Amino acid sequence: xxxxxxxxxxxxxxxxxxxxxxxxxxxxxxxxxxxxxxxxxxxxxxxxxxxxxxxxxxxxxxxxxxxxxxxxxxxxxxxxxxxxxxxxxxxxxxxxxxxxxxxxxxxxxxxxxxxxxxxxxxxxxxxxxxxxxxxxxxxxxxxxxxxxxxxxxxxx
Numbered sequence: 001x002x003x004x005x006x007x008x009x010x011x012x013x014x015x016x017x018x019x020x021x022x023x024x025x026x027x028x029x030x031x032x033x034x035x036x037x038x039x040x041x042x043x044x045x046x047x048x049x050x051x052x053x054x055x056x057x058x059x060x061x062x063x064x065x066x067x068x069x070x071x072x073x074x075x076x077x078x079x080x081x082x083x084x085x086x087x088x089x090x091x092x093x094x095x096x097x098x099x100x101x102x103x104x105x106x107x108x109x110x111x112x113x114x115x116x117x118x119x120x121x122x123x124x125x126x127x128x129x130x131x132x133x134x135x136x137x138x139x140x141x142x143x144x145x146x147x148x149x150x151x152x153x154x155x156x
């Protein structure tokens with residue numbers, strides 16, 4: 001199982017899309033194992049986006065991410081990072097395919113609704129920024145036996 005970080009950005013929260021977006025991940029079979037609605041501080045945004053510091057879009061990105069509440073999610077499943085990124089769609093809503101979150105709900109190249117970790121290393125780092133000890137849960141869902149075929153002895 002892989003755990004990844006998602007952030008429903010201020011535009012998703014302000015537009016009332018949280019439920020519709022979360023539903024897509026749950027309907028796919030992924031498990032929500034952590035969630036918090038919060039305001040990101042400028043310091044936390046700077047830590048999260050440190051790879052973009054010095055780029056022309058960086059001040060606007062930090063300003064946007066700290067402008068309104070966001071929903072931080074920890075999501076778990078086999079191949080969760082790739083699955084989440086495929087559900088999100090291309091970075092720019094104007095270029096994202098229909099059927100993806102950004103393709104269905106976004107048109108802006110600046111306001112792109114959602115962030116998702118792009119690698120296991122990024123997921124571990126980002127989960128550590130937004131979740132403390134004990135805030136990402138381990139629990140069994142009764143329906144998991146219908147999400148993953150375990151007849152071979154391991155879930156697939």
